[in-house]
Amino acid sequence: MIQIAVLGYGTVGSGVVEVIDTNHASINKKAGEEINIKYVLDLRDFPGDKIQEKIVHDFNIILEDPEIKIVVEVMGGVEPAYTFTKRALLAGKSVCTSNKELVARHGAELLEIARERNLNYLFEASCGGGIPIIRPLNSSLTADEIDEITGILNGTTNYILTKMTEEGSSFEEVLKDAQEKGYAERNPEADVEGHDACRKIAILSSLALGRQVDYEDIYTEGITKITADDIKYAKEMGKTIKLLAFSRKVDDSFYAMVAPCLIGPTDPLYSVNGVFNAIFVHGNVLGDAMFYGSGAGKLPTASAVVSDVVDCAKHLHRSIMSFWSSHKLELTDISNSRRRFFVRVKGDPAADLARVRELFGDVEVVTVPGLDGEFGFKTGTISEAEYKEKAAELGTVINMIRMRRVKAGR
Amino acid sequence: MIQIAVLGYGTVGSGVVEVIDTNHASINKKAGEEINIKYVLDLRDFPGDKIQEKIVHDFNIILEDPEIKIVVEVMGGVEPAYTFTKRALLAGKSVCTSNKELVARHGAELLEIARERNLNYLFEASCGGGIPIIRPLNSSLTADEIDEITGILNGTTNYILTKMTEEGSSFEEVLKDAQEKGYAERNPEADVEGHDACRKIAILSSLALGRQVDYEDIYTEGITKITADDIKYAKEMGKTIKLLAFSRKVDDSFYAMVAPCLIGPTDPLYSVNGVFNAIFVHGNVLGDAMFYGSGAGKLPTASAVVSDVVDCAKHLHRSIMSFWSSHKLELTDISNSRRRFFVRVKGDPAADLARVRELFGDVEVVTVPGLDGEFGFKTGTISEAEYKEKAAELGTVINMIRMRRVKAGR
Numbered sequence: 001m002i003q004i005a006v007l008g009y010g011t012v013g014s015g016v017v018e019v020i021d022t023n024h025a026s027i028n029k030k031a032g033e034e035i036n037i038k039y040v041l042d043l044r045d046f047p048g049d050k051i052q053e054k055i056v057h058d059f060n061i062i063l064e065d066p067e068i069k070i071v072v073e074v075m076g077g078v079e080p081a082y083t084f085t086k087r088a089l090l091a092g093k094s095v096c097t098s099n100k101e102l103v104a105r106h107g108a109e110l111l112e113i114a115r116e117r118n119l120n121y122l123f124e125a126s127c128g129g130g131i132p133i134i135r136p137l138n139s140s141l142t143a144d145e146i147d148e149i150t151g152i153l154n155g156t157t158n159y160i161l162t163k164m165t166e167e168g169s170s171f172e173e174v175l176k177d178a179q180e181k182g183y184a185e186r187n188p189e190a191d192v193e194g195h196d197a198c199r200k201i202a203i204l205s206s207l208a209l210g211r212q213v214d215y216e217d218i219y220t221e222g223i224t225k226i227t228a229d230d231i232k233y234a235k236e237m238g239k240t241i242k243l244l245a246f247s248r249k250v251d252d253s254f255y256a257m258v259a260p261c262l263i264g265p266t267d268p269l270y271s272v273n274g275v276f277n278a279i280f281v282h283g284n285v286l287g288d289a290m291f292y293g294s295g296a297g298k299l300p301t302a303s304a305v306v307s308d309v310v311d312c313a314k315h316l317h318r319s320i321m322s323f324w325s326s327h328k329l330e331l332t333d334i335s336n337s338r339r340r341f342f343v344r345v346k347g348d349p350a351a352d353l354a355r356v357r358e359l360f361g362d363v364e365v366v367t368v369p370g371l372d373g374e375f376g377f378k379t380g381t382i383s384e385a386e387y388k389e390k391a392a393e394l395g396t397v398i399n400m401i402r403m404r405r406v407k408a409g410r
Numbered sequence: 411m412i413q414i415a416v417l418g419y420g421t422v423g424s425g426v427v428e429v430i431d432t433n434h435a436s437i438n439k440k441a442g443e444e445i446n447i448k449y450v451l452d453l454r455d456f457p458g459d460k461i462q463e464k465i466v467h468d469f470n471i472i473l474e475d476p477e478i479k480i481v482v483e484v485m486g487g488v489e490p491a492y493t494f495t496k497r498a499l500l501a502g503k504s505v506c507t508s509n510k511e512l513v514a515r516h517g518a519e520l521l522e523i524a525r526e527r528n529l530n531y532l533f534e535a536s537c538g539g540g541i542p543i544i545r546p547l548n549s550s551l552t553a554d555e556i557d558e559i560t561g562i563l564n565g566t567t568n569y570i571l572t573k574m575t576e577e578g579s580s581f582e583e584v585l586k587d588a589q590e591k592g593y594a595e596r597n598p599e600a601d602v603e604g605h606d607a608c609r610k611i612a613i614l615s616s617l618a619l620g621r622q623v624d625y626e627d628i629y630t631e632g633i634t635k636i637t638a639d640d641i642k643y644a645k646e647m648g649k650t651i652k653l654l655a656f657s658r659k660v661d662d663s664f665y666a667m668v669a670p671c672l673i674g675p676t677d678p679l680y681s682v683n684g685v686f687n688a689i690f691v692h693g694n695v696l697g698d699a700m701f702y703g704s705g706a707g708k709l710p711t712a713s714a715v716v717s718d719v720v721d722c723a724k725h726l727h728r729s730i731m732s733f734w735s736s737h738k739l740e741l742t743d744i745s746n747s748r749r750r751f752f753v754r755v756k757g758d759p760a761a762d763l764a765r766v767r768e769l770f771g772d773v774e775v776v777t778v779p780g781l782d783g784e785f786g787f788k789t790g791t792i793s794e795a796e797y798k799e800k801a802a803e804l805g806t807v808i809n810m811i812r813m814r815r816v817k818a819g820r
Binding site for chain 2: 018019022023026027029030031124130131132135136139140141142143144145210265266268270271272273276283284285286287288289290291292293294297299300302303304305306307309310311322
C-alpha cells in the first residue's frame with residue numbers, strides 16, 4: 001500500500017479524493033499497489049465529510065510520517081505551496097501538483113531537487129486541465145525538435161469568446177453571466193488579462209525547449225478589448241477570435257506571446273469552443289499535432305493529478321521527468337515576429353483607403369453591413385514593429401487583431 | 411552508445427534513418443546516450459545510399475550481435491516480422507514497431523515475452539501514425555475508466571471522403587486520383603474496406619481494456635458504398651461523413667465496430683480532414699479528450715517509431731508498457747447497440763412517408779433539391795436489430811448511414 005497526503009481540500013483536492021474513490025480498482029491495478037489517502041491538509045474542518053478523520057492542520061505531521069511517499073499539492077498560489085513542496089521533496093517524498101503559478105516560477109528548481117533524489121515532481125494538471133500534454137511533451141515527442149506550441153489554455157476566456165460569438169453579446173455581458181454560472185471568478189483579471197494562459201505557455205515552452213522561460217518576459221494581451229463589433233468582422237471573414245498563447249521558433253531563437261487572434265476554419269484550433277482547451281504542437285518531423293480536452297473543472301483536473309500519482313507510485317525511486325535548465329532562455333523581442341494583422345479604422349473606404357494603401361500596401365478591405373463610419377482591412381505579412389509604426393502614422397485605428405500564421409515561415 | 415538495427419528499408423525504415431540523422435543531437439540528449447544505427451536489414455542493396463555499408467541480408471547477424479540492444483521492426487505484415495520480433499525479444503533485445511497487423515494479432519504474446527524479460531515491445535506508430543496515443547493511453551489516462559474510443563484511423567479513406575465532400579465527386583473518381591497521387595495503394599482494399607482501421611481499433615481497445623480484442627470479431631464496413639448523393643444529404647443536414655472505428659461500453663460490456671458515420675459540427679472529429687487522423691477518448695472522470703495529427707506519412711510515422719526507440723534507450727532493463735491479457739475479451743453483438751440512423755429510400759415523402767412512420771415512428775425527413783424519386787429520413791434512437799428488421803420490412807432502402815452518438819447513454 002502506498003500512502004499519500006493531499007494538501008488542500010478545495011475544488012481540485014476534493015476532486016482528487018473523489019477520483020481515487022470512484023476508480024480505486026482500476027487505479028490500484030495500474031499503479032501496481034493500493035493507493036490510500038492517509039491525510040488531507042486543510043485549515044478548515046469538514047464535519048460530516050468522510051475525509052474529516054483524515055484532516056490535519058499541521059504540515060509537519062505529513063512531513064514527518066515516513067509512510068507518506070507521495071504528496072499531492074493542490075493548494076494553488078506560490079506560498080506556502082513552494083515551501084511545502086520543497087520540504088516534501090527534501091524529505092524524500094514525490095510531489096504531484098496542479099499549481100501553475102508555482103511550476104512557472106520555481107519549476108526548474110523543484111525538478112532539479114526531485115531529480116537529484118530520484119524522486120518525481122509531476123504537474124500534468126498545471127496546463128490544459130485534464131488534457132495529457134506534459135507527459136506527451138516529456139516522453140512522446142522526443143524524436144522531434146518542437147518549433148511551435150500554440151494553445152487555447154484558458155477555459156474562462158474561451159467560454160466568453162464562444163458566447164460572444166454565438167450570441168453577439170458584449171464582453172461585459174458575457175463576463176457577468178459567466179461569473180454567475182461560476183465559469184469566471186469574481187476577480188477575473190488573471191483569466192481575462194491573459195496572465196493564466198501566460199503562465200501555462202511559459203511552462204510548456206520551458207519543458208519543450210529545456211530552458212527556463214520566464215513568464216514575465218512574455219508579451220501578454222487579454223480579451224478585455226474585444227468587442228461585439230470585432231466579432232462581427234470575424235464572422236464576415238469566416239473566422240473566429242481565440243485567445244492564443246504561443247511560442248515559436250524564428251531562425252535560431254524563440255519568441256512567445258499571448259494575444260487574441262483570428263483563426264480560420266481549416267485550423268484545428270478553430271472548433272475548440274466553450275470551456276474546452278487545446279494545445280497545438282508542431283515538430284520538425286512530426287508536423288502538426290493537437291491535444292484537446294477539458295481545460296478545467298474539478299474532475300478532469302483531478303484525473304490529471306491522479307494520473308501523476310499513479311506514475312509516481314510506479315516510479316517511487318526513479319525520476320521520470322525531463323527537467324529544464326534554470327538557466328534562463330532569452331526570448332527574442334516580438335517586434336521582429338511577422339504575421340498578418342486585421343485592423344479596424346475610422347472613416348470609409350471610398351475616402352480613406354488610399355491613405356491606408358499608401359502606408360500598408362495592397363490590403364484586403366473588410367466591411368460589415370450596419371457598421372458605419374469605419375471599415376476593416378487585412379495587411380500583408382509584416383512585422384510587429386512595422387505594424388506599430390504604420391498604425392501610429394495612420395492615427396485612425398479603432399482596434400487591431402492578429403491573424404494566426406500557419407505553415408511556411410512559422 | 412546504444413546500437414540499434416532497423417528491419418526493413420522501405421518508407422518507414424528510411425524515415426527512421428532520416429529522423430535519427432536529422433535530429434541526432436536532441437534525440438541523443440533525450441535518450442541520455444548516443445543512438446547509432448549499426449545494421450539495416452533488407453533483401454535489397456542500396457548502392458550509393460549512405461546506409462549501404464550497414465545493409466545486411468541475414469537477420470542472424472543482428473540477432474547474434476550482443477551490442478544490438480534495440481531492434482526497429484518496420485517490415486509490415488505478420489511474417490517474417492513475427493518470427494524476427496519473437497527471436498529478438500528472446501535474445502534480450504527490445505523491439506519498436508509500426509506494424510499494426512502484427513500487434514493486432516500477436517501483441518498480447520509479444521508484450522508478455524518482453525515483460526517477463528524486463529524488455530520493451532513498443533508500438534506507438536501502429537495506430538494513428540505520428541499521433542501520440544499508445545503512450546497516453548498507457549501512462550496518462552490511468553486515473554480513468556475508458557468507456558469510449560472513437561477514431562478516424564485511416565488516412566486514405568479520410569482523404570477520399572474529404573475530397574468527395576469538397577468536390578462532389580464519386581468514390582471511384584477520387585480513389586483513382588488518390589492512387590495517382592500515392593495516397594492510396596494500387597490494391598486499396600485494406601484501406602477502403604475498413605480492415606486497416608479495424609486492426610487499429612482492436613489494438614487501442616485491447617490496450618485500454620487490458621484484454622485481447624480480436625479484430626476478426628469487429629463488425630467492419632468500409633466506404634465503398636458511400637456515393638456522391640450520400641454526401642449531398644450529409645451537406646443538407648450540415649454534417650459530414652467519416653469512417654469511424656469505435657469501441658464503446660454499454661452496461662458492463664463492450665462492442666466495437668468500423669463504419670462510415672454522420673457527424674455534426676460540434677463534434678471535435680468533424681474538422682479532421684484530408685490525411686489527418688484523430689482519436690477521441692472518453693474517460694469516466696476526464697470526460698472528452700482528443701488526439702489529432704498526421705495519421706500516416708514517412709516522417710510522422712518515423713517520428714513515432716523513434717520516440718519509442720528513445721523510450722527503449724531510457725528503459726533498457728525495465729518494462730514500461732502495460733500489457734493486455736491474451737485472455738480474449740468477448741465483445742457483445744452490435745445488434746443491441748443503439749443510435750440514430752439516416753436512411754435514404756425510394757419514393758417521395760407525400761406518398762411514402764406514412765409507411766415509413768408506421769414502421770420507424772416520428773422520423774425527420776431530409777430532401778435534397780434535384781434528387782428525385784427518393785428521400786431521406788433520420789430515425790429516433792433505436793437498436794441495430796430494430797433498424798435491420800424495419801428496413802427489411804420497408805423494402806425500399808437505397809442506403810443507410812449511422813449517426814454518431816455523443817453524450818448520454820454512450
